[in-house]
Amino acid sequence: MLPLYAAVAQSTSTKGTRVLGVSAGNLFFRSEASTSAFDVALEPVAGVFFANNWAVGVALPIEYHAFRYKRMDEHHNELITGVAPWLRFYIPSQSRHRVFAEAQIGALYNAYWGRQLVYDPLGVPRIGDFKGHDFGGFVRIGAGYSYFLTPSVAIETMAAYQQGGFTSGYDGLTLTIGLRAYLGQ
Numbered sequence: 001m002l003p004l005y006a007a008v009a010q011s012t013s014t015k016g017t018r019v020l021g022v023s024a025g026n027l028f029f030r031s032e033a034s035t036s037a038f039d040v041a042l043e044p045v046a047g048v049f050f051a052n053n054w055a056v057g058v059a060l061p062i063e064y065h066a067f068r069y070k071r072m073d074e075h076h077n078e079l080i081t082g083v084a085p086w087l088r089f090y091i092p093s094q095s096r097h098r099v100f101a102e103a104q105i106g107a108l109y110n111a112y113w114g115r116q117l118v119y120d121p122l123g124v125p126r127i128g129d130f131k132g133h134d135f136g137g138f139v140r141i142g143a144g145y146s147y148f149l150t151p152s153v154a155i156e157t158m159a160a161y162q163q164g165g166f167t168s169g170y171d172g173l174t175l176t177i178g179l180r181a182y183l184g185q
Contacts (some may be wrong), residue, residue, distance in 0.1 A: 016185035023178030138164035
């Protein structure tokens with residue numbers, strides 16, 4: 001079984017193989033007496049191997065952030081969507097353990113809305129609604145590890161450095177976990 005599996009694992013990164021998957025990161029929830037917060041980021045991906053061990057594709061990042069001050073009825077919500085082409089290289093291997101490097105560049109759209117404390121011209125505080133949007137971009141470079149659960153399905157994790165984003169910054173280290181399916185030619 002192992003020699004057969006190794007041959008199939010190698011064939012998952014051959015020219016013409018298609019890739020579908022989803023990654024998740026930034027999963028966070030906190031609730032305290034005065035505040036609550038929730039964050040989630042998902043990234044569906046699709047791609048194709050254009051040469052052995054080389055894949056190219058597109059990701060559709062989706063993030064949602066929510067923060068609430070419970071005592072003052074203040075809250076802030078963000079929905080970030082985007083499109084991000086990626087390039088990935090798998091180090092050649094015949095095992096179910098695969099190491100890869102990935103580069104990604106993307107464009108993002110951030111829609112935000114909520115309620116916050118504002119002051120009128122006389123300095124009197126009140127709660128007011130706000131909404132807006134922002135555009136940004138990012139570059140991400142990382143390394144990861146895929147473990148093939150079956151010859152065509154892998155669970156993976158990737159650590160990456162990301163630069164860019166919005167005026168508030170989007171820079172730093174990221175860690176994601178995902179699932180990918182490799183569909184034969």
